Amino acid sequence: MTGGMTQPLVYFFGQGRADGTAAMKDLLGGKGAGLAEMTNIGIPVPPGFTIASSICIAYLESRQFPPRLLQQVEAALQRLEAATGKIFGGTEDPLLVSVRSGAAVSMPGMMETILNLGLNDETVVGLAKQSNNPRFAWDSYRRFVQMYGCVVFDLPKAPFEEMLERRKQAAGVERDIDLPAEEMTQLVGEFKAHITAATGKDFPDRPLDQLWGAIEAVFESWHTKRATDYRRLHSISDAMGTAVNIVTMVYGNLAEGSGTGVAFTRDPSTGERVLYGEYLLNAQGEDVVSGSRDPEPIERLRDTLPVAYGELERVARTLERHFRDVQDLEFTIENRKLYMLQTRRAQRTGHAAVRIACEMVEEGLITQEEAVARIPPMDLDQLLHPTIDPKAKLDLLTTGLPASPGAASGAVVFTADRAEERGKKGEAVILVRRETSPEDFHGMVEAKAILTARGGMTSHAAVVARGMGKPCVAGAQEVVVDEAAGFFAVDGRKMKEGEWITLDGGTGRVLAGRAALVEPELSGDFDRLLGWADKVRTLRIRVNADTPADAHRGRDFGAEGIGLCRTEHMFFEGDRLSAMREMIVAADDEGRQKALARLLPMQRGDFEGIFRAMEGYPVTIRLLDPPLHEFLPHDPAEVARLAEEMGREPKELQRIVDGLSEQNPMLGLRGCRLGIIHPEITAMQARAIFEAACTVAARKGRVQPEVMIPLTSTVVEYRRQALIVRQVAEEVFRERQITVPYLLGTMIELPRAALTADEIAAEAQFFSFGTNDLTQTTWGLSRDDAGSFLPYYIEHGIIPDDPFQVLDQSGVGKLISMACDLGRRTRQDLKLGICGEHGGEPAAIAFCDDLGMNYVSCSPFRVPIARLAAAQAALAKRGTMDRTKATV
Amino acid sequence: MTGGMTQPLVYFFGQGRADGTAAMKDLLGGKGAGLAEMTNIGIPVPPGFTIASSICIAYLESRQFPPRLLQQVEAALQRLEAATGKIFGGTEDPLLVSVRSGAAVSMPGMMETILNLGLNDETVVGLAKQSNNPRFAWDSYRRFVQMYGCVVFDLPKAPFEEMLERRKQAAGVERDIDLPAEEMTQLVGEFKAHITAATGKDFPDRPLDQLWGAIEAVFESWHTKRATDYRRLHSISDAMGTAVNIVTMVYGNLAEGSGTGVAFTRDPSTGERVLYGEYLLNAQGEDVVSGSRDPEPIERLRDTLPVAYGELERVARTLERHFRDVQDLEFTIENRKLYMLQTRRAQRTGHAAVRIACEMVEEGLITQEEAVARIPPMDLDQLLHPTIDPKAKLDLLTTGLPASPGAASGAVVFTADRAEERGKKGEAVILVRRETSPEDFHGMVEAKAILTARGGMTSHAAVVARGMGKPCVAGAQEVVVDEAAGFFAVDGRKMKEGEWITLDGGTGRVLAGRAALVEPELSGDFDRLLGWADKVRTLRIRVNADTPADAHRGRDFGAEGIGLCRTEHMFFEGDRLSAMREMIVAADDEGRQKALARLLPMQRGDFEGIFRAMEGYPVTIRLLDPPLHEFLPHDPAEVARLAEEMGREPKELQRIVDGLSEQNPMLGLRGCRLGIIHPEITAMQARAIFEAACTVAARKGRVQPEVMIPLTSTVVEYRRQALIVRQVAEEVFRERQITVPYLLGTMIELPRAALTADEIAAEAQFFSFGTNDLTQTTWGLSRDDAGSFLPYYIEHGIIPDDPFQVLDQSGVGKLISMACDLGRRTRQDLKLGICGEHGGEPAAIAFCDDLGMNYVSCSPFRVPIARLAAAQAALAKRGTMDRTKATV
Secondary structure: OOOOOOOOOEEEEEOOEEOOOHHHHHHHHHHHHHHHHHHHOOOOOOOEEEEOOHHHHHHHHHOOOOHHHHHHHHHHHHHHHHHHOOEOOOOOOEOOEEEEEEEOOOOOOOOOEEEEEOOOOOHHHHHHHHHOOHHHHHHHHHHHHHHHHHHOOOOOOHHHHHHHHHHHHHHOOOOHHHOOHHHHHHHHHHHHHHHHHHHOOOOOOOHHHHHHHHHHHHHHHOOOHHHHHHHHHOOOOOOOOEEEEEEEOOOOOOOOOOEEEEEEOOOOOOOOOOOEEEEEEOOOHHHHHHOOOOOEEHHHHHHHOHHHHHHHHHHHHHHHHHHOOOEEEEEEEEOOEEEEEEEEEOOOOHHHHHHHHHHHHHOOOOOHHHHHHHOOHHHHHHHHOOEEOOOOOOOEEEEOEEEEOOEEEEEEEOOHHHHHHHHHOOOOEEEEEOOOOHHHHHHHHHOOEEEEOOOOOOOHHHHHHHHHOOOEEEOOOOEEEEOOOOEEEEOOEEEEOOOEEEEEOOOOEEEEOOOOEEOOOOOHHHHHHHHHHHHHOOOEEEEEOOOHHHHHHHHHOOOOOEEEEEHHHHHOOHHHHHHHHHHHHOOOHHHHHHHHHHHHHHHHHHHHHHHHHOOOOEEEEEOOOOOHHHHOOOOHHHHHHHHHHHOOOHHHHHHHHHHHOOOOHHHOOOOHHHHHHOHHHHHHHHHHHHHHHHHHHHOOOOOEEEEEEOOOOOHHHHHHHHHHHHHHHHHHHHHHOOOOOOEEEEEEOOHHHHHOHHHHHOOOOEEEEOHHHHHHHHHOOOOOOHHHOHHHHHHOOOOOOOOOOOOOOOOHHHHHHHHHHHHHHHOOOOEEEEOOHHHHOHHHHHHHHHOOOOEEEEOHHHHHHHHHHHHHHHHHHHOHHHHHHOOO | OOOOOOOOOEEEEEOOEEOOOHHHHHHHHHHHHHHHHHHHOOOOOOOEEEEOOHHHHHHHHHOOOOHHHHHHHHHHHHHHHHHHOOEOOOOOOEOOEEEEEEEOOOOOOOOOEEEEEOOOOOHHHHHHHHHOOHHHHHHHHHHHHHHHHHHOOOOOOHHHHHHHHHHHHHHOOOOHHHOOHHHHHHHHHHHHHHHHHHHOOOOOOOHHHHHHHHHHHHHHHOOOHHHHHHHHHOOOOOOOOEEEEEEEOOOOOOOOOOEEEEEEOOOOOOOOOOOEEEEEEOOOHHHHHHOOOOOEEHHHHHHHOHHHHHHHHHHHHHHHHHHOOOEEEEEEEEOOEEEEEEEEEOOOOHHHHHHHHHHHHHOOOOOHHHHHHHOOHHHHHHHHOOEEOOOOOOOEEEEOEEEEOOEEEEEEEOOHHHHHHHHHOOOOEEEEEOOOOHHHHHHHHHOOEEEEOOOOOOOHHHHHHHHHOOOEEEOOOOEEEEOOOOEEEEOOEEEEOOOEEEEEOOOOEEEEOOOOEEOOOOOHHHHHHHHHHHHHOOOEEEEEOOOHHHHHHHHHOOOOOEEEEEHHHHHOOHHHHHHHHHHHHOOOHHHHHHHHHHHHHHHHHHHHHHHHHOOOOEEEEEOOOOOHHHOOOOOHHHHHHHHHHHOOOHHHHHHHHHHHOOOOHHHOOOOHHHHHHOHHHHHHHHHHHHHHHHHHHHOOOOOEEEEEEOOOOOHHHHHHHHHHHHHHHHHHHHHHOOOOOOEEEEEEOOHHHHHOHHHHHOOOOEEEEOHHHHHHHHHOOOOOOHHHOHHHHHHOOOOOOOOOOOOOOOOHHHHHHHHHHHHHHHOOOOEEEEOOHHHHOHHHHHHHHHOOOOEEEEOHHHHHHHHHHHHHHHHHHHOHHHHHHHOO
16 A cells, blocks of 8 residues: 555645545545545545655655655645645735644544644735734734644743743733734744744744645654554554645634534444534634633534534535444534534444444444444443443552453452451442452452452452452552551552542552442343344354353353353352362372362252253363462461361461472462372262253253363373263263263363374364463463563563463464364364453454354353454454445 | 284294394394394204284283184194104103293383293103102292292282291201102192182193193283383383293203303493303202392302303303394203303493493494494483492482482581581581572582472572582472471481481482492593594584583583573572672662672673683573572561661561562563563673673683573564663673674573564574473473472373473474474574573484484583484484394
8 A cells, every 4th residue: 555656645635526535544544534535525625635654654764755755745735726726825815734644543642733834924914914813813823833833843832831921911811812913923923032042943934844844743753652652552553654634724713603623423422313522613623622611512503603513414414424434523614614624433432332333224324244343342341341431530549450340439448357347238348458369258249349469360359350240450569458557558648448449440440539430231232233243253152150140141141151160260168168178188088088078069069050051052161270279278377277177287287288389380280180190089070060960951951061171281181081081971871870962172271282282182072272371381471470571561562462361373372273273183073162361352252263263262241242253253254344444 | 013914923943043033122022032043143042932022912902812823832832842852741751831021122020930831740750750850840840830820820929938838847948959859749739729729720730721821921911010110111112012932941950060040241330341140050040030049150150060151151252242232141051051041232330331332342343333322321420420339228218309410428407507517527418408599508519419308400409509510309399307406307207417318319319328329430431432422423512501610511521612501590609699689679770780780790700711611612691580589588587688788678678579579480570571671681791791702802712602582482572682782792892892703592491482483583593492491381380399290190101201301302392393493494594402401311312403403502411411312313313323223
């Protein structure tokens, strides 16, 4: 797209014809493409021209303009003079222009604008004459010099404002508008003198010099820190560059019959089909944006300037129909005549996006597939959780990891007991801890949300909160918790027990006070949209669910099975925890068998509930994958309590607990390693699974268990564990006189498993990629410890995204792709899925779809997102998505 | 080799001709192939036949003999009757045979033997008549029944021994040999009755039934736990099977002119060229092995039976010349006539192996390349370190990880201070600690060896000990250290301070008391052999060295450069440690700069020393890769001391130290991550390197620094760090007015680096594979924590070897191979090497050679081993090794 030698560098628009079109967004930027397209379809746009974005990068490399550009800009200026009947630098009726940036991707507020360019001591006289308004002409000149000084000469704004203020005081007026023309004239002189004093350079009086200086400034602004940071944050390529739009000035501040405003073709918050926006009479665009005057709601314009309003409504309808999407418009009314200055695809809330898409389908404006294609899947998150009111004023304390979505407010408490006590009384409390452990479970149940200072996205707090559907911010490293003193501090600021805070688990924000929340609301449109998505997608969507409650929630959201049921999560509560602990610290096989016998009926009960909830859909149950240390008692008092329960010596127990501590628990006795060393654990779990399955099947329920061996690194591990599972299955089927079909497979979560996937697939019937662990090992990066450098890495562009949130396709993805290939080479019908956190990440879902996986599995609230993302992946494969994306 | 339908199942030998040859070892087993070959070259061997090993596996699968086998065994028996003139089951002159197992790989003591088969109540009469010695005949019968009962009927030995004992008591004799024939006759009856009572089966009287029972027993013994465990331990395939050798009996216990013995064609301990061995007159082979009588040294046989001795000498010479290697022989002399029962390649000490190989080259028996090819590289280890005398009686306490080779004895001490105090007085002490930290350094210097209860092969103790060349056993998990009480305990047994223990760092053994040691001795043969190796190999050998002392040692052992200089190891001592700590806990950049300024001259000095020691060979310096926690103060007292030194608040310092603690330090703030966050550290190190290089170069010394960025996971990390290094290099070259050529590259020690090696190689000039970390991340396995299950894994055959000791070629190796391919695809002359512990492992060296790597790097004492292994890898590529291996 970024042209060869013969491609024009400058694109003119005006008099109903434009050189460019909407399809040339990469070259002309969003704004330039929109101006060209509007011109072409007969919308009133002031004439102008756009310098292609490709010049920007070329200029930044050489700091020189190509000679061809000089010629083409001058030619365009001549066309502009012809179109407007004005002369650039003319003293009678001078042509004045605005110069604005405009990249292919909208970067609001990032680039600089200059208005009224072309004014000098001579042309201002012409403007005064033409407008019959000397104050207006000199005010425009004054504004131009100030803007130019700030943008091109890079001077601070304050001195200019101070000079203006002094003039106003001297003249005894309050409003800028009341300053007489002579004062404005003086001010222009002062401004120019200030610029010369500060820079040693004279202010350029030749309009053409002004123009080139402004173009240069637009290009330079592509490289400011603010713009670069924005691009980094939004994964926008630095090589794209910005176009420059040079447009004939129209004036909303010319007289009472003039004004300026912004409008949306539908309400961007609710999606309602009404013209929505606001305007100011007798003002320039910057006055609306700066907030110095309060704008009026757009409907008032109907009464004030009925003709212009009618024209605006007509334009809005035309543009929406033309672009087949809601538009965000900028307009100016000069002497009762409407000019459109910008049209672009409107940002909207998730809620509005769904409603608009559905209604546009009803209106016959777009197809169902287009509706599916155009909703950013992550926007659905807003429909599912309470969110912080975007209009609310926030008092941000710090930001942690967005560990479990949703927002909640409550009084701070520091212990689980206190959370339980106050929570049971009906108080809204937020549990704040350095980190949580299973002993905190009862408090987490009663808290509205959880905040921890340590731990990552897979820490105990994060996992339990996600399971409960409660908001959680984890690993907020700046938070220093002083439980004993009853406060937490962030950078010296203390929050005491009982003070209110608000957590936003979707962004990781921790706010002081009680922020206004917006409650979620699921409309019929939501289900309709997802129904269309389901018709399109081929990838199955499953849910990660550890309890019958999770399983039900997953089904409600449309999950077609459970992709990951983590059996160790079943033991975070009360009784179960103590049985689990007994099992872990058992001195011998006999002690372990006893503890296992206690655990068996608990597990069986859970599995029955889960099987029933899933109504015959497949349920992948992962055998125990404990980070053992999470289950162990943490302090001597806990050890003593457990010792008493078990009738053992506290000292001996402490020795066992110490012996089980590991330097790198993530790389220790985990996954099937435990089942290999203690086969009786695997046998107990297999028995619980198959007994539960037989019970449900015996009552005519359909059951599809898929038993999953965790953390396999060699096929021999898999083989040994699989043998035990098969033996137990046969035993149970014999005992119960019923057979339940089941699959047996493994997690692929270590590089070695991926590398030897051909060997493993010879024995395993399915693979489920555990992308959390696979990311940790492939990168050599513990999620819990990455806080000390990962934020720095992202901020400084060393990595584009947190690999735990966005699947690293070129590293981890390469392993996954290898494993799929190798695995299917030995077993053609190998079932493939993904069950790490990435299972709910849209880009990862597309990646999985491309690899031909059977399903992705994600947490309950991500299921709708995954359904939509999977549909979009399917559409992208068919090419439908690309067409849709190409519209402005 | 394991035949189709037409290949014979049975191979006869006798009368100077054999169906088999030495080359058919896979089919006939080592023993059978040796018997065939000896027969063919005219050595006196009792005639017999061998059943091919391929039958073993077929039999074990079906528990049936193929019909062809029945026919061929009967045919072979007829040939045997013809050759000996005796009849199997004959009552006049019965043919008696021995039945022995014999696999392709020697498995001493693993398989069972039956002698005197063919005896029954009738044939024993014939034997008595033929031998003119009824007592001998009945004793043979008695022995046969007992052996058969134990081996075929699987009965315990004790009841038979008790019956014999009772008979001897009743008869009032002490030695078996004095028991009269009648008593023996009674005993045979008793034995048979016992067998029938215990098994419900009659003892088989038909010789043919006896024979098939014995063959069955040999095959069955392939599957005993002991045999299976042995194979597992030595990586021998279960599918190989054992052959069965059926050989005409000859009797060393027939009369005074008879005897039996074992001999080596050279002394297997020293390598001296003398016939070496021992014998017993009037005895069967089992008497020599059982140790019930003390055998005589072989040279006495010269006086006792001079003709047979002369014949033995002649046979020994013939066999050694024929097989071109030292042979381990079994012989029997029956009535002054020598029979050879076995010949095989003799096991020998490392010392003997080197001497023998060199002398055989001098004698013109083998070529230099054959000498190089036949020494197992690991055997050289024995020549380099004190070892425990193989004849010493040992009191084994426990076994830990073989963390640093060599053996040492000393008095136990539990603190570094005590080790220093007693060590400085000249006492031999062994420092025993739960784990060591930099604070223990002064004690480690004075200790003879180090024992730790925790930590792995890369723990502080292990790394420091290897650097110092001191023996170390690390991670001896059974050791419970009670420093306060002044003892350590293993399974309840206490060792107090001052008590002596002996450590074997080569095997991980911890022994109570002062075991006899053998001091190492380097002969001229050692250098000669390695000189020949150097002529053959193409792979370069470098040393891992962190200090000038290590570098010198590496050069002495023949290293051609340093492959890994770990700069963090330079800071484990005194002053340096405190500067390092200041740097780590610095509150701000300024504090860090101050600490770095202290570190700069220390590093520069070390680098100068190292560059000089390496005499122009390349030196790869790895930038700081700290496991930070290893440097941090461990207890409040240490924190207080550091706080005072730094003039800071202990409480604040403690908070910083706590903040730096990580849940999984292996996956935390390590490697270049530190240099990215604090570029000033990288800059300081680069400055130290280039200033040192310039200093040495300015004095006409040659220097080749290779600067290595550690723990790269994306090319962007590499790029950022490389930029700093290059900038500093330019600065220093400008300041010093001299330029030193250098390379810049990275460690490949994370799966992601290997997977994206093409991108990284576009910027890096060399890769050095850090196989320790690569193994940890590929397997998801922390070396420090693997102790809880890895030993179980190896013992139970889940993995063949500890992947930290033997490179996992199919998993980790696959990544390495991918990275080499990808890397060379973008940079053809990419320099490739390996610097993990596997750099000294022979199989890994062959693997690296196959991949076309430029060098391997290993710890100083492994350098000779690596030189030899690299030569063998080169020979294997040329096919020379295979030929050599094919000899018996």
